Amino acid sequence: MRQPVIQLHNLHKRFGAVQAVRHLNLEVFSGECFGFLGPNGAGKTTTISMILGLLRPTAGRVVVLGEEVTPDHTAALRHVGALAGAPGFYPYLSGRANLRLLAALYPDVDDVRVEEVLALVGLQEAANRKAKAYSTGMKQRLGLAAALLHRPKLLILDEPTSGLDPVGMAEMRALLRKLTEEGITVFLSSHLLHEVEQTCDRVAILNRGQLVAQGPVADLLAGKHDLEEVFMAAVHAPNPTAA
Template sequence: MSDVPAVDAVGLTKTYGTLTAVDRLSVRVGQGKVYGVLGPNGAGKTTFLRMLFGLIRPDSGTLRVLGRTWQRDGIRALDGVAGFIESPKFYPGLTGRRNLRLLAGLDGATSPSRIDEVLETVDLRARAGDKAGGYSFGMRQRLGVAAALLRDPRLLVLDEPANGLDPAGIRDMRALVKRLAAGGLTVLLSSHDMGEVEEICDDVTIMRAGAVVYHGSIAALREKAPEQAHEIRTTDDGRTAMLATAAGLTVTPLDDGLAVRGAQPDIDALVAEVVAEGIALRALARRETPLEALFFMLTEPGAPAPEPATTGAAR
């Protein structure tokens, strides 16, 4: 596998009037990785992907895709690259197979066996003769992946691939991305769901308001995450809060109950102490995962401003 990064962006900036959609973004994606670009809606994720595909041009900065640039190589910058921005679109009155044949014809000759192969990869071969208009949203997403795979890409770019899917569709999409990555394909995906990124990505860049607030591995991100929080409701929340504080746990009052943060053994000990004190436990539930809590801390309004310039550059 080549040492050339699949994506090498340095200082990308894109503005629309007074709005800075992407602010000095630097990202390097190694080949063979599953890489996530994570952030809330409006963070600049899709703008970055549009620049990668050449749909818009950055105001400043450099962007290399598999070693190529739009300025030097033009449309050849997309050799070995495939994917979709937002949701893929198809002719609803044509079958899934016929849609792929049309796309293959536009992109150059593709053998019928290749079409069968990509349909098999995304688990749609049995439904290939059905009209695309009758496909579920998840099936259309997988057909979009099949269309991208027709090019036999080295880099697959997916914009919010699980967005709008039901739990079964999310499960199928995650399994598909894992299978593709296991075959050596580099996958760059955007998402606003930390659980999705944690499940399938090796590395992640987290964005807020167009700028990077974190770049690195999922493993390193876990080390920065706060301890697990639980939501507790009892017949005496005031006394429970005192017991939790005395045990060294962090307590936040809620409208109905308490949010208690700490190591799981300490939470377990608190519950046992509450019961021993004769306080009835009405509810106990985990809140967001530690990584989800960290994501909200980094991206919600009022969070500390991102550091300028090279924050997020893996160089």
């Protein structure tokens, strides 16, 4: 039996007149790479903020690893790593020194683990360089290393390749596949269909806060040229509940 890692039950978020996320039901299972797709403004970041207990849903529930998450109850998140937006580091400290500072926050993360995550994201050689000298791709990889320090079971990434060049994107994709192979569940939001098509097992497509398609990449692609075609068909389908 596959274990649900993220369960969203009828999740809804309203900002004034804006229905950012509408009655979203979603399950992500252990060991999969799940792609959360949608154009800008679809509600991806809002959903992720609710999963991470940073934002209170207007209605509905978030369950992570079997435990309810709310802004007042984030215990389940001790097993979760997240990379959302550009990661912040001390610019004048090296990548390694930044990770060692973060490691000190966790009782069971030592310098050996710091070296492990540096190796995992391919930053060993650059580990002694100041973080401010890192390229965008290296900063993202350092952010990923930081998110992995405490050996999370679930990794949540909000548009991890935005701002990366094609080489940086390919590196990030390879890294995410490696993490999935190691048994970490990956929840990846992106507006880049091509990227998700290559990286994920299952996807959900969000448009204007609503789920418009969901399923294994292979099933959604059946009879279609690529995920782009699936996406355009889903996004432009008549929407009976739209205001």
